[in-house]
Amino acid sequence: MASASSPPLVVKSVVGGGLEDKSWSSAISDLQIQLRGVRAVESDPFGLTVTFFVPGEVYAPKFSGLRIGSYLEDYRTLVVQVALPEHPDRDAKAELLALLGKAVERAEAWGRRKKLLSGPLAGSRGAIANLA
Template sequence: MASPPLVIKSVVGGGFEDKSWTSAISDLQIQLRGVQGVRTDPFGLTVTFFVPGEVYGPKFSGIRISTFLEEFRSLVVQVALPKHPESDARSEVLGLLDEAVRKAEKWGNRKKYLSGRLEEARGVADSLQARH
């Protein structure tokens, strides 16, 4: 079974985290179920959002490339969220998702996996943006 072009995951710090982050991420995960197709891009993208909480907070800030899972042909990109959104959590998560896709495309081009864009991952991310 082929993996989807885009997967969204989260690591939640526990205790008292900002529920607007977890709610926005959960809503996007639910929406993803209805827009995924079969992947034909050279690799898929897994974006993991780190939601800081009382028990755990990410030891980095911003967006970083994590690892390439050869078995699944999927690149993991990690996004460290701030403690609280500046405005609308969903809009901020969608903006960061877009940045994560761009970062993955740059990585793919540098590693010679891509010669352009991650068309399907980009299409899925764009469809989430359009539903906003």
């Protein structure tokens, strides 16, 4: 089980460089700062790392939407990758929060399929609730 002292949700990014939309990068940085102090109240069977791919001049992801990246057994962490569009439709942070919710849903479905999870990822859901 993921330790109660480890963060239930980690946000990372891969930024395409050059002339990427800085509103994405700024909103991701804000979320990362907010998540630094968040610790799980309940212990989830595995942690969740959401990696946002910000398209830019140098690099753009070759997929769209959300996908399961990999499960890091040593860290008991599932990586969900999210390819962002070039520009946010509205408020970048609001869009990232919505995508984090979808990433948790995808992780929960994966966890049920792998028989690692019987209920919700309460720690990750709680962390997202603290971000809003």
